[in-house]
Amino acid sequence: VPCFCDITVSVDGYVAGPAASLEHPLGEGGEQLHEWAYGLKAFREPHGLEGGEENADSELIEANVARTGAVVMGRRMFSGGEGPWADDPNADGWWGDEPPFHVPVFVLTHHPREPLVLGETTFTFVDGFDAGFELAEAAAGAREVHIAGGAEAIQQALAAGALDELQLHVAPLFLGGGTRLFADGAQAEVELTGVVSSPAVAHLTYSVKSRA
């Protein structure tokens, strides 16, 4: 089952700004990262919103949505919390009653929990990347596994040799600190397979050759 990740990163290499919190899940300034996407039809549609722009950026997201059969994400991407679920003030996540995924989502957490169904999306809670990835592969059907983030989940996917494709949306801004997409020690053999850009963002797509 092919596996891809796409994530927005600042020019200085961050996927979230400094001082991320429940109120500011993307840290200081981090919400600017995704400004390129908010107005696009392909972003709005899965969120149940009407209208939106259609352009090269939109086509790229649309293609990503269409090929996704299952999603793997980190705990903090799901709820921003950590530790036991009973202590997480945002335990049902910040994805609302009708989350934009519409496919099975596997949330990486060391804290056991029954699956959560919200609208068309079932969140299953799994301990460890390998276990989550295996379940996602089984759930993806004829489509692909999407590693949605954050940085830690993507680093784990790279380290496990699970990624076939890495797509970076480089947003034209500096965050000056926060969560780096790639920590020291990230290793992968990659090939540049596609570059698409608009004034709002540059999309770099790499095929990852190191898959085990």
Next chain:
Amino acid sequence: VPCFCDITVSVDGYVAGPAASLEHPLGEGGEQLHEWAYGLKAFREPHGLEGGEENADSELIEANVARTGAVVMGRRMFSGGEGPWADDPNADGWWGDEPPFHVPVFVLTHHPREPLVLGETTFTFVDGFDAGFELAEAAAGAREVHIAGGAEAIQQALAAGALDELQLHVAPLFLGGGTRLFADGAQAEVELTGVVSSPAVAHLTYSVKSRA
């Protein structure tokens, strides 16, 4: 006087690999960063080498060479050394008898030294970014100041509000560690003004709006 910088960076954000030394100035694996450039006519010509490929990458370098009137570089980019010049085993730099610059070069160092003339290039040694930049502006004539690197010089140029344009050559490889192009605290307001790519490298050009 307009001022630009161009530098090659890995997908994971490094401009040199781990364990840089006099023998391995770009650190472990770092020499792979510039592989996209070595075969190009526009790279070979200033180095006094014949032949070479002409393509989109080559055009971009050629344009950079043509608009450069003066260069600012860090001490380590010049020689790899540090401390007093008398103790630097590579005090004349590793740029050979006919360095590829052919314009005045200002080397940032706290250690005073008389100018060094090698072929058509005069290296002037200056204490501090502001002083070096001022001399480079005066020397650039009708052309631009080029901040050649390394990461520290570029960070200083950004912090000083001296940069008008930032050009990143993103090489399709991971270094896993080494010298990061942007340290925590880098700040700039940028606009994506150009994207050029070949299978070997993606070139992202930003205009920097924060110039003081």
